[in-house]
Amino acid sequence: MTEPTALPRSQEDLEAHIPYLVNRLANQGQPVQNRLLTESGSNLVSLRALSILHIEDGLTINEIAARTFMEQSSTSRAIDAMVDQGLVERRVPEHDQRRREIVLLPAGRERLQQGWPAMGAYFEALCEGVDADELAICRKALMKMLANLDTMRTATRQDRVTKNRQRD
Numbered sequence: 001m002t003e004p005t006a007l008p009r010s011q012e013d014l015e016a017h018i019p020y021l022v023n024r025l026a027n028q029g030q031p032v033q034n035r036l037l038t039e040s041g042s043n044l045v046s047l048r049a050l051s052i053l054h055i056e057d058g059l060t061i062n063e064i065a066a067r068t069f070m071e072q073s074s075t076s077r078a079i080d081a082m083v084d085q086g087l088v089e090r091r092v093p094e095h096d097q098r099r100r101e102i103v104l105l106p107a108g109r110e111r112l113q114q115g116w117p118a119m120g121a122y123f124e125a126l127c128e129g130v131d132a133d134e135l136a137i138c139r140k141a142l143m144k145m146l147a148n149l150d151t152m153r154t155a156t157r158q159d160r161v162t163k164n165r166q167r168d
Contacts, residue, residue, distance in 0.1 A: 022142075033122055042115040045070065045078045046087070050112040053088065053104040060100060087111055 008014040015021060033044045042050075048068040053059065059067070065075035079102055082088045087108030091101050104112075127135060 029122075029126070033119065036118040036122055037115050040111070040114040040118055042111055045074065046082055047112065047115045047119070049075065049078055049082065049102075050087065050104065050108050050115075053102060054109065054112055057104050058091070058093070058101040061102065064102060082108065 008017065030044055037043050037047060045068075048070070049064050052064055052067045056067075061076050061079055062072055064070075064079070065072045068075065070078070079088060079090075083090060085107070086105060088102050088104055091103050093099055093101055130138075
């Protein structure tokens, strides 16, 4: 099943387009999440980074940026602020002196634990009136779309490599 390729003629047509809805949900949801997180002294950018480091500690800024869907420069500024706040620290691992890893500190773990309930409340409010079966179907569809996107991104990278080789 694919989305229609005709240009939308109305707001209803536009809202029938799933990519539009996904972008709308993300763009309108982020300010709400930030507002909820300010009560715990956090924000969405830092909570994303802290969450990723909680799962997989010792990542580089580029790795954190990739996993949090942020620009490298925004991630770097956020990490600088979190270092200043004592939430994370930079380390050079013994096995690779060229690598600069970001490590979660106890204060960062505490900030994550303080902020996480706000994200649970956000999700609960967002899903009001949506039953578990609908959420499971939605999640399954989104995971398939993400897999398709990964395939498209890989193909795009391969196309660039091929074009560069043809120029050389």
